[in-house]
Amino acid sequence: MVLEIKGLSKTYPGAAQPALSDVSISVPAGQFLVILGPSGAGKSSLMRCINRLVEPSSGEVVFQKTRITKADLRAVRRQFGMVFQQFNLVKRLSVLTNVLTGRLGYRSVLRSLFYSFPESDKRIAFECLARVNMEHKAFQRADTLSGGEQQRVAIARALAQEPKVILADEPVASLDPKIARQVLGYLRQVAKELGITVLCNLHQVDYAREFGERIVGMSRGSVVFDGAAGDLNEDVLRKIYYDNVTAG
Amino acid sequence: MTTSLLAEEAQRGTQRLTKALLWGSGAAAVLWFTATQIGLNPAALVRGVPFMLDFFGRMFPPDLAHLALLRDATVETVQIAVWGTVIAILLSIPLALLGARNTTPHIVVFHLIRLLLNALRSINELVFALIFVAAVGLGPFAGVLAIALHATGMLAKFCAEEVEGVDRGPVEAMQATGAGRLQVILFGVVPQVVPAFVSYAVYRFDVSIRAATILGLVGAGGLGFSLIKTMKLFQYHQTATCILVIFVLVFISDWLCARIRARIL
Numbered sequence: 082m083v084l085e086i087k088g089l090s091k092t093y094p095g096a097a098q099p100a101l102s103d104v105s106i107s108v109p110a111g112q113f114l115v116i117l118g119p120s121g122a123g124k125s126s127l128m129r130c131i132n133r134l135v136e137p138s139s140g141e142v143v144f145q146k147t148r149i150t151k152a153d154l155r156a157v158r159r160q161f162g163m164v165f166q167q168f169n170l171v172k173r174l175s176v177l178t179n180v181l182t183g184r185l186g187y188r189s190v191l192r193s194l195f196y197s198f199p200e201s202d203k204r205i206a207f208e209c210l211a212r213v214n215m216e217h218k219a220f221q222r223a224d225t226l227s228g229g230e231q232q233r234v235a236i237a238r239a240l241a242q243e244p245k246v247i248l249a250d251e252p253v254a255s256l257d258p259k260i261a262r263q264v265l266g267y268l269r270q271v272a273k274e275l276g277i278t279v280l281c282n283l284h285q286v287d288y289a290r291e292f293g294e295r296i297v298g299m300s301r302g303s304v305v306f307d308g309a310a311g312d313l314n315e316d317v318l319r320k321i322y323y324d325n326v327t328a329g
Numbered sequence: 330m331t332t333s334l335l336a337e338e339a340q341r342g343t344q345r346l347t348k349a350l351l352w353g354s355g356a357a358a359v360l361w362f363t364a365t366q367i368g369l370n371p372a373a374l375v376r377g378v379p380f381m382l383d384f385f386g387r388m389f390p391p392d393l394a395h396l397a398l399l400r401d402a403t404v405e406t407v408q409i410a411v412w413g414t415v416i417a418i419l420l421s422i423p424l425a426l427l428g429a430r431n432t433t434p435h436i437v438v439f440h441l442i443r444l445l446l447n448a449l450r451s452i453n454e455l456v457f458a459l460i461f462v463a464a465v466g467l468g469p470f471a472g473v474l475a476i477a478l479h480a481t482g483m484l485a486k487f488c489a490e491e492v493e494g495v496d497r498g499p500v501e502a503m504q505a506t507g508a509g510r511l512q513v514i515l516f517g518v519v520p521q522v523v524p525a526f527v528s529y530a531v532y533r534f535d536v537s538i539r540a541a542t543i544l545g546l547v548g549a550g551g552l553g554f555s556l557i558k559t560m561k562l563f564q565y566h567q568t569a570t571c572i573l574v575i576f577v578l579v580f581i582s583d584w585l586c587a588r589i590r591a592r593i594l
Contacts (some may be wrong), residue, residue, distance in 0.1 A: 117348060132505060153508065154507070154508040160509030162505075163506075165501070167498050168498075169498035169501060169502035171502075171503075171521070172499075172500075173523065173524070174520050182502075182516050185507065185509075186506050186507025190509055191507075193511070193515055193516070194511075194515065216363035229415075238502075242506055
C-alpha cells in the first residue's frame with residue numbers, strides 16, 4: 082500500500098455537519114482510483130486532508146509506511162502532485178515557468194527570488210510537457226491556452242514534482258465531454274507509464290466507469306461504496322447520489 | 330396572480346420613491362448648512378471678477394525670457410518626482426506584503442503596517458516637506474523624501490488590497506507543490522498583482538510631478554520656488570511663465586502616463 086487513510090474526519094469551524102467522517106481507504110501503488118460522489122460529498126476535503134492543505138480533525142494518513150504529520154510538510158507535499166478543477170495555472174507566466182513551479186519544493190528560496198531554475202529542472206519540465214504533448218507551447222503565456230490545454234499543462238506541473246501520487250480534484254468538471262475524455266486519457270497514460278498512483282475525484286458516473294480501476298463512492302462525508310467499476314449498479318448509485326437528499 | 334404582482338411592484342415603486350426623497354432632502358439640508366458655515370457666497374465671486382481680471386492683466390503677457398531661467402527648476406521638478414516615486418516603489422513592495430491579510434507573517438504586523446500606511450497617507454506632501462526642510466535643509470532632497478513617504482502610503486495600501494484580492498487557486502497550487510511561504514508569494518501572488526501595481530506606480534509618478542511643482546513653496550526644490558519668489562516680488566509676468574511651464578509639464582506627464590498605463594492593462 083502506498084497510501085493508507087485511517088479514520089479520517091474533518092469538521093470545519095462553525096459547520097454543523099462534518100465534511101468527512103471516519104473515512105478509511107487503502108490504496109495500492111499504481112492504482113487509478115476514482116472517488117465518485119455529488120458536490121459537497123467531501124471529495125475535495127479528503128484530498129486536501131491527505132497533503133495537509135487542510136488539517137484533519139482526527140484520523141491519520143500513512144504514506145509509504147510513514148505517518149504524515151505537520152512536520153516536514155514540504156517533503157511530503159512534493160510527493161503528491163495536485164490537479165485542480167480550475168487548472169490554477171499562474172496566468173501571466175509562461176507554460177514552461179508554470180511547469181517549473183512543480184520543482185519549487187526542491188529549490189531554495191534564495192534562487193526563487195530571481196525566478197531562476199537550474200538546467201536540470203528545465204530538462205525535467207520539457208520532458209513532462211512532452212508527455213502531455215504540450216512542449217510546442219512551452220514559451221506561450223498560460224492564459225493563451227484553451228481549457229483542455231491548460232489542464233494538460235497542470236498535469237505536467239504535477240509530473241514535474243516527480244510525485245508518487247497524483248491527487249486530481251474534479252480535473253475535468255470545467256471541460257466539455259470530448260476534451261474531458263482526452264485529459265483523463267492523458268492522466269491515465271502518464272500515470273501508467275511512470276507508475277504513479279492516481280486519486281481522481283469525479284462526479285460523472287460514465288467517466289468513473291470508463292477510467293476507474295477501482296471506485297470509492299462518497300456521500301455526505303462517508304464512504305458508501307468501495308469496489309470495481311463493474312459493481313457500480315443502480316442501488317449503489319442511488320446510495321451515492323440520492324440518499325443524501327433529505328425528504329422534501 | 331399577475332394582478333397581485335403588479336400591485337406589489339407598484340407598492341415597491343412608492344417605497345423606492347419615498348426613500349429617495351428622504352435621502353435627497355437630508356443631503357440637501359446638510360449641504361445647505363455647511364454652505365452657510367463656510368461662507369459660500371456667489372455674490373462675492375461676482376464682485377471679485379474685476380479684481381481677477383486685473384490680476385490676469387498684470388500677468389499678461391507671460392515673460393518668455395524667463396523661460397531660460399526656469400529650465401533647471403523644471404528638470405529638478407522631474408528629478409524630484411522620479412526619485413520620490415522610485416523610493417516609494419521600493420518601500421511599498423515589502424510593506425504591501427506585510428500589510429495584506431493573506432501574506433502577512435502575523436496579524437499584529439498587519440495592523441501595525443496598516444496604521445503606518447494610514448499615517449503616511451494622511452499627511453500631505455507639503456507638510457512632510459516642511460518637516461524635511463527642517464531636518465535635511467532647504468533643497469530638492471527634502472522634496473524627494475516628502476514625496477517618497479506620502480506616495481509610499483498610497484502605493485503600499487493600494488498594493489496590499491490587490492494582494493488580498495488575488496485568485497486563491499494558483500496560491501493553493503503553489504502550496505501543493507511543497508513550495509515554501511515566500512516561494513508561494515513569489516510565484517502564486519506576485520505575478521497576479523504586477524500589472525495593477527505597475528499601472529498604479531505610473532499614476533503615482535504623474536501625481537508626484539504635480540506635487541513636485543509646488544514643493545518649492547516651502548523651499549523643497551523645483552518650480553514652486555520660482556512661483557512663490559516672482560509672486561512675492563510682484564513680477565507677475567514671470568509668475569505667468571511659471572504657471573505656463575507647470576501646465577505644460579503636467580500635461581505632458583498626464584499624456585505620457587495615460588499612454589503607458591493603457592499599454593500595461
